[in-house]
Amino acid sequence: MVVTGDGEGERPAPAPASRKERGRSHSEAERKRRQRINAHLATLRTLVPSASRMDKAALLGEVVRYVRELHGKASEATEGVSIGVIPGEGDEVGVEEEDDRWRHGGHYGAGGLGTDADADDRLRPRRVRAWVCCADRPGLMADLGRAVRSVGNARPVRAEIATVGGRTRGVLELDVCCDDDDDVTAAGRAVELSTLRAALHAVLLNREEEHLAAAEGCKRPRYTTRIAKVQ
Amino acid sequence: MVVTGDGEGERPAPAPASRKERGRSHSEAERKRRQRINAHLATLRTLVPSASRMDKAALLGEVVRYVRELHGKASEATEGVSIGVIPGEGDEVGVEEEDDRWRHGGHYGAGGLGTDADADDRLRPRRVRAWVCCADRPGLMADLGRAVRSVGNARPVRAEIATVGGRTRGVLELDVCCDDDDDVTAAGRAVELSTLRAALHAVLLNREEEHLAAAEGCKRPRYTTRIAKVQ
DNA sequence: GGGGACACGTGATAC
DNA sequence: TGTATCACGTGTCCC
Numbered sequence: 001m002v003v004t005g006d007g008e009g010e011r012p013a014p015a016p017a018s019r020k021e022r023g024r025s026h027s028e029a030e031r032k033r034r035q036r037i038n039a040h041l042a043t044l045r046t047l048v049p050s051a052s053r054m055d056k057a058a059l060l061g062e063v064v065r066y067v068r069e070l071h072g073k074a075s076e077a078t079e080g081v082s083i084g085v086i087p088g089e090g091d092e093v094g095v096e097e098e099d100d101r102w103r104h105g106g107h108y109g110a111g112g113l114g115t116d117a118d119a120d121d122r123l124r125p126r127r128v129r130a131w132v133c134c135a136d137r138p139g140l141m142a143d144l145g146r147a148v149r150s151v152g153n154a155r156p157v158r159a160e161i162a163t164v165g166g167r168t169r170g171v172l173e174l175d176v177c178c179d180d181d182d183d184v185t186a187a188g189r190a191v192e193l194s195t196l197r198a199a200l201h202a203v204l205l206n207r208e209e210e211h212l213a214a215a216e217g218c219k220r221p222r223y224t225t226r227i228a229k230v231q
Numbered sequence: 232m233v234v235t236g237d238g239e240g241e242r243p244a245p246a247p248a249s250r251k252e253r254g255r256s257h258s259e260a261e262r263k264r265r266q267r268i269n270a271h272l273a274t275l276r277t278l279v280p281s282a283s284r285m286d287k288a289a290l291l292g293e294v295v296r297y298v299r300e301l302h303g304k305a306s307e308a309t310e311g312v313s314i315g316v317i318p319g320e321g322d323e324v325g326v327e328e329e330d331d332r333w334r335h336g337g338h339y340g341a342g343g344l345g346t347d348a349d350a351d352d353r354l355r356p357r358r359v360r361a362w363v364c365c366a367d368r369p370g371l372m373a374d375l376g377r378a379v380r381s382v383g384n385a386r387p388v389r390a391e392i393a394t395v396g397g398r399t400r401g402v403l404e405l406d407v408c409c410d411d412d413d414d415v416t417a418a419g420r421a422v423e424l425s426t427l428r429a430a431l432h433a434v435l436l437n438r439e440e441e442h443l444a445a446a447e448g449c450k451r452p453r454y455t456t457r458i459a460k461v462q
Numbered sequence: 463g464g465g466g467a468c469a470c471g472t473g474a475t476a477c
Numbered sequence: 478t479g480t481a482t483c484a485c486g487t488g489t490c491c492c
Contacts, residue, residue: 025480027471033288033482034469040291047298055467057264060271063294067278070301253464258486264467265484286482470488477481 091134093204095197098127128154128176128193132200133169144170147199151176151192280406300358322365324435326428328420329358359385359407359424363431364400375401378430382407382423 044063045051051062132144148154154174176192275294276282282293363375379385385405407423 022479023472026473029480030471030482031469036288037291038469040288040295043295044291044298047295057267057271057467060268060275063298064271064274064278067275067294067298067301070298254487257465257488260466261468261486262484269484288482464492466490466492468488468490470486472485472487473483474485475481475483477479 091204093130093132093197093200095128095130095193095200097193098129126176128174128196129171130174130196130200131169131171132204134204143203144172144200147196147203148172148174150199151196154192154196322435324361324363324428324431326359326361326424326431328424329360357407357420359405359427360402361405361427361431362400362402363435365435374434375403375431378427378434379403379405381430382427385423385427 041056041059045054045059048059048062048066051059051066054062130147132147151174154176174196272287272290276285276290279290279293279297282290285293361378363378382405385407405427407420
């Protein structure tokens with residue numbers, strides 16, 4: 001407890017400026033600083049998707065994830081232009097869950113405080129990467145969009161579509177979030193993924209002869225790559 | 232100071248659980264929480280460019296700016312398909328620096344605490360937007376990538392390339408960062424930009440007759456659009 | 463009660 | 478010297 005009297009009874013008597021006054025301006029400055037930080041935190045809460053009603057620490061974790069998500073894309077674009085999206089010769093469709101999440105260069109201090117992100121790993125939306133490679137055709141984009149929407153509460157995070165020589169490859173990254181009381185069981189997750197896979201397979205099967213012919217007509221390699229963020 | 236004895240001398244005697252023990256576990260948990268937050272903060276410090284050696288509040292401000300930067304790009308892509316990237320009829324190349332930076336919806340609290348991000352505005356990487364519009368041809372992507380790399384320490388943040396009807400437009404956004412003791416003079420900045428511009432001009436001039444002929448051969452417009460949905 | 467999360471005031475410390 | 482930041486322990490409120 002702070003002594004109620006204003007006099008400097010005993011003690012080393014640190015300064016001529018009344019100790020009480022100093023303490024007051026001090027705590028006031030500290031309060032200012034705190035609310036500066038919290039203001040920025042509140043701003044971040046509005047910026048980062050689905051970070052409302054989050055713990056302060058969890059919010060920061062989500063911000064880390066979000067920044068990594070975007071930051072990673074940028075450096076990926078560095079390598080020329082994302083060769084991963086270049087379409088191959090064969091038709092294919094794939095869906096995979098990325099659970100090797102951001103384990104690069106974390107360096108959470110030297111000490112033993114590496115357990116901070118373990119708790120909310122469970123509740124976090126899981127990153128799913130889906131791709132399809134087939135002959136290009138008009139309406140392919142729309143079909144891919146439909147495929148994405150076919151799986152419930154999947155948030156498209158990023159999409160790349162490249163078309164070269166009439167062949168198209170689309171790579172989608174989704175956050176499949178199980179916000180509320182959805183089934184987070186392995187079975188529930190699997191059915192969502194298979195739904196997405198089936199939808200993409202439908203996209204693949206949709207190629208028609210006229211489109212094939214059209215693709216034949218244009219031998220010249222044609223790139224169209226697009227890096228987009230959807231929130 | 233807390234009384235050193237373990238006994239509950241007088242006072243309301245709050246609980247049968249030794250008060251000292253409770254306080255210890257309490258402060259311990261609080262410390263745990265603190266270092267959880269700080270760990271995420273340290274991670275953010277490594278993720279956000281030029282945010283090392285920054286005040287905790289300033290760091291968060293920078294994070295806000297960074298997230299807004301990428302987030303803004305995302306919502307830009309939302310409008311259907313970023314019509315800005317649709318190629319026009321004439322060949323052109325451009326380089327411009329975006330200095331109207333993120334002055335939208337700041338709302339840094341109502342008070343006078345709006346001065347925290349002013350200091351590091353100078354050291355921050357500047358955003359450069361470069362574009363080229365020409366006839367499509369194989370290898371255009373590679374050439375653009377080369378053009379980007381031709382200017383030192385330029386980090387590609389985002390790239391869009393759209394090809395329609397044989398005409399291609401590529402828009403690149405770069406962070407030209409002057410981290411260490413590089414020349415931040417106006418002359419130094421100008422030479423970097425002109426280097427980039429020259430490289431892009433070389434890309435533009437590279438169109439050859441065979442590519443033009445090839446472009447004639449494929450009349451069918453080829454779109455690459457994007458699913459977009461923003462909350 | 464017990465645990466988590468937050469704001470607060472305070473001592474230490476750097477420029 | 479004042480004026481920043483930071484970590485710490487504590488009180489308090491809410492599941």
